[in-house]
Amino acid sequence: MIDKRVASAAEAVSDIFDGATIMIGGFGEAGSPVELIHALIDQGATNLTTISNNTGSGQVGLAALLKAGRVSKVVCSFPRTANSTVFPELYRSGRTKLELVPQGTLAERIRAGGAGVPAFYTPSAVGTPLAEGKECREFGGRKYLLEHGIRADFSLIKGRVADTHGNILYNKTARNFGPLMAMAAKVTIVQVAEVVEPGQLDPESIVTPGIFVDRVVAIANPAHESELVEAGASYP
Amino acid sequence: MIDKRVASAAEAVSDIFDGATIMIGGFGEAGSPVELIHALIDQGATNLTTISNNTGSGQVGLAALLKAGRVSKVVCSFPRTANSTVFPELYRSGRTKLELVPQGTLAERIRAGGAGVPAFYTPSAVGTPLAEGKECREFGGRKYLLEHGIRADFSLIKGRVADTHGNILYNKTARNFGPLMAMAAKVTIVQVAEVVEPGQLDPESIVTPGIFVDRVVAIANPAHESELVEAGASYP
């Protein structure tokens, strides 16, 4: 019997090790796996590399993980947020390194990593500072950059509902990087509001097939980052 | 008001020109757009290059298009079918050229074409006869082949239901190459059993967003290739 449920966020992240590379889903607050990130803060792993679109806001979720000093490098497309001072301070003081990647290149690199494609060419960023040091090659008279697939040790993702096989549905624009990161990690951990039995999800509508998912954690009423920030919350 | 419906299969394929490159959906009979192919046979365009997984069976659909002498080149992963003698004869007599592509590479090349990726590396076919003439490059100590994205002038695809914006749902394993080919053609033509108004499809479940679709044709009761073959049908 395949059953990918684990009892708690704490159990789900228990084997994340110092120095691990972790993909963290979300675009802004949509799809940010706040409870998994908080469990990771409690767990204590450090010297992490995170791969994510943003760097969080306020003093909760991803911003709190950064603030706790656990992240030595951030791979990110837009590490600037209206309500955050955490990453800017870490970056300016040199405590956290940044690899800046255009958003579409970041998405495609994660997909490539998950799809067994070691490298691909893209027109994005040709002729810009982000092309520096990258191989440039012409196809059909146009210039493209070589970009490499990326993989991670763990992915932390937020879905809406899962079945016990790990098939995942998402909520609206919270889908964003989730299905890609699920493909690209050795261990993919998904928090969902609801877990159902196999057969209860429409097989035509499944977004992330269970083969990409290792652990499912039910978090019935996940927090929204913006609401926590508005309430002045900080973690821990 | 966006409304991508056209009145008939004949109208949908009316501008396909001699020498065009056409992607044709389907894996075996599942997803084969039989009525669109028959309309193309009636329409008369010739010297076509087709891109498809198989070459059809019996004397209907894709096999009938080949038999009518309209196809000068086939890009294909598995051009051999239990019930077809059409392609083998054309191939042996040299009347139709073949570019043989591993199935996963074919799928990824079509996706790449649609996604603006001119080329990518894949481990598939390294060291085999299908690697001949292809650039081979190491990443992380493993060998990969450079493969190029492909695009087409037209894609002919079969879905289950569409809305008038061209959002498409498929039926089971008839999905196969449809969503990829929809992305990779200048003009994507989809036959569906049913067309509904925008808002009637669940936005979470749409497989091919309408941006990839140009024309939708309602074919209420599409033929199944195997049933036609069993009945000894031939087209025209």
Added chain:
Amino acid sequence: MTKPPVIGRTREEMAQRLALDIPDGSYVNLGIGIPELVAKFVPAGRSLIYHTENGMLGMGPAPSPGEGDPELINAGKQRVTALPGTAYFHHADSFAMIRGGHLDLCVLGALQVAQNGDLANWSTGEPDAIPAVGGAMDLVAGVKSIFVITQHCTREGEAKLVQKCTFPLTGCAVVNRIYTDLAVIEVTPNGFRLVELSPGIDFNFVQERTAAPLLRTPERIEAG
């Protein structure tokens, strides 16, 4: 004679002018800021479908304050609504649309536009600024037409339309048209070409505020 207090188009008027040039049925991505205003001014009878790079086609206007879903947001991370016909998808599919040339138009702001269509809009290059690029480099590389909407000059009065960008580039030779408070300008193989002056603005006034030559050759000659 005293100078009038307002010269040229307001932000809303710029957006309204740009909206006139978007054909019915276009798939459009609107950047953050002035570009977002364009959606308000689409002429009656035209339907556009809005794409937001965080995974949605069919985006509608913002919900009433306090309404909406924190997981239904646009690229500026503001809450939006979904119109009938909406589809959600993941980031790789979203940027496949962008990179693959499936979007008809992207409207963006600019720090600088060069006469060859180079765009700088993501970084002022200041050493202590936190670099952040988002999807801009993908959008300019992939979308069929790139329209820039911007004030003609900076608040300090410096030209934003230049011979060569001094800020870090977002993309090379990518901009097709520029809609400013003073004019509508096209980027041609020969440089900037004036398409239209804003009401009450004359050519010299625009040329003086443009740090590159401004052609007034009619389009029919350009086409030859």
Added chain:
Amino acid sequence: MTKPPVIGRTREEMAQRLALDIPDGSYVNLGIGIPELVAKFVPAGRSLIYHTENGMLGMGPAPSPGEGDPELINAGKQRVTALPGTAYFHHADSFAMIRGGHLDLCVLGALQVAQNGDLANWSTGEPDAIPAVGGAMDLVAGVKSIFVITQHCTREGEAKLVQKCTFPLTGCAVVNRIYTDLAVIEVTPNGFRLVELSPGIDFNFVQERTAAPLLRTPERIEAG
């Protein structure tokens, strides 16, 4: 003493033997032919999830004759059923699973297997044969473990386990284990290693029918 009419395992027994070695919860792709039989023999208490490269996880057995959906088929284009928990997806996603190393096991037939794990199973290389490769090259390049299930020799009595393949390759150094009517054989850095003889078969009998050296070093020594 007369030779017994059947020597070694039947096709079903080969499939049954292979099935013993598949861990519970594995994601498995079964090739066309003998590999398909494996699904019948999975030991009680183990659940496998079957992938078919034409876009499905959770594939179930064939429906009753005349039943089923012509658009619910497997890679051999035969009608199948869907078990609870099934997901459908397109070909690029399906081969992302394959190429990306997400499948645990693929079971394939073979024309030849070389002692370094090279596999030939798609073409006899005859000049008038219609070349057709399907997904085999992707499967062997991407799936974590590749098990071959095959008769030890051809009908003409020629060895299929060879020093070097003479037929066109499907992949280089990709096969992990071989299940034949005569034996279970592992591909190691040092060549073929006998894991197990079929009942009633002795080592020399297998070695005589194998066109490459067959090691009998115990695994614990190999591992060192």
